[in-house]
Amino acid sequence: MAHRKRTLCVKNQKRRFLQVPALQLHVSKTAMRASQKDFESALSQVKLLKDPGNEVKLKLYALYKQATEGPCNTPKPGVFDLINKAKWDAWNALGSLPKETARQNYVDLVSGLSSSSDSSSQVKPEADRKQRGYETLVVTSEDSITKIMMNRPAKKNAITTQMYNEIMLALKAASKDDSAITVLTGNGDYYSSGNDLSNFTDIPPEGIEEKAKSSAILLRDFVDCFIDFPKPLIAAVNGPAVGISVTILGLFDTVYASSRATFHTPFSHLGQSPEGCSSYTFPKIMGPAKAAEMLIFGKKLTAAEACAQGLVSEVFPDSTFQKEVWTRLKAYSKLPPNAMRISKQVIRNREKEKLHAINAEESRVLQERWLSDECTNAVMNFLTRKAKL
């Protein structure tokens, strides 16, 4: 792997913000031309959306009234007429916003809602395209993209033994399915908080040494799956990422991050040492000095810093992250799949053997670390709520 500097550019924000009291809508420069037909189509589309919640419904109402009738022209409802007062307030807040702009904002808002309900990180319980059999993941295949979403949002997508195994199964299935690209992402506010520290409490009758040994095997197998994954592999880092969820990013082909994401590898704090081949990939990606700050001293990077250091390909504003990433990925997934796979092999294959050896060595070192007092104390402190990162 040559010194890997991914496309270093925080998203060039050629955007205009239309500021109106109580509403701030995001409007692209080229998009200020919604026709009456676009507006009517948005009006039909909105009926098909699942309930977007009261706040969004109020925005839609206000924009609709402004687009069709102009500035608010009705008397203010009384204080006890709560619903009509909220609607009036939302419309009145648009002030003298021109009708055409309100129409455009309405179309943009509906289009954003449609695409986020198509491909957002929210789980659709009975979606047909959902693959069954996973308890900790939601795996879907659509538009030639297999999406593997870590799905323990209440636990910040901490990776349990079961989740490690399910991710391996999902990657193996994705390597053989007819999708062109595979995406790993998280459900909820975190991408992943890394290894679930309660994994360490499940000690078998054979004792703690056996636990350390089986964990090292699991770690090695898990990381091997990423080293060997044959198709373009993309991480959509929707929020903070910790530990192993950060280190394996060096084995992905592209990493997109929300502006809310952070990247944190607090191994020393946990009495542990780097894994996921990061002892090799991070110095290659960002240079040894920056890698040491992360891997030895646990320096947490913002998304912009991670992008500047080459760990992240591109950062998107959190508010448009889902929409922009999935639009981009849908376009990439239409490229010839064999050409993409072969290009990946050409880029990665010469490093594979080395990466497997590094993974084996990192796992061996960690097996010893897990038996140390430093590690045991750090894990106990977290589990007894004495310490967080």
Ligand SMILES: CCCCC/C=C/C(=O)SCCNC(=O)CCNC(=O)[C@H](O)C(C)(C)COP(=O)(O)OP(=O)(O)OC[C@H]1O[C@@H](n2cnc3c(N)ncnc32)[C@H](O)[C@@H]1OP(=O)(O)O
């Ligand atoms: C076998 C292979 C091993 C591979 C080696 C891997 C190494 C690593 O990945 S090292 C990194 C391990 N991760 C951590 O040390 C993170 C620990 N978590 C935290 O410090 C915090 O939870 C937080 C900063 C990630 C989030 O803090 P906050 O926003 O205040 O949220 P809560 O702490 O209340 O979290 C909600 C809920 O989730 C549980 N949880 C979160 N992360 C983990 C985790 N990594 N392991 C276990 N549990 C986790 C947390 O305990 C809360 O649970 P409840 O109290 O039951 O609601």
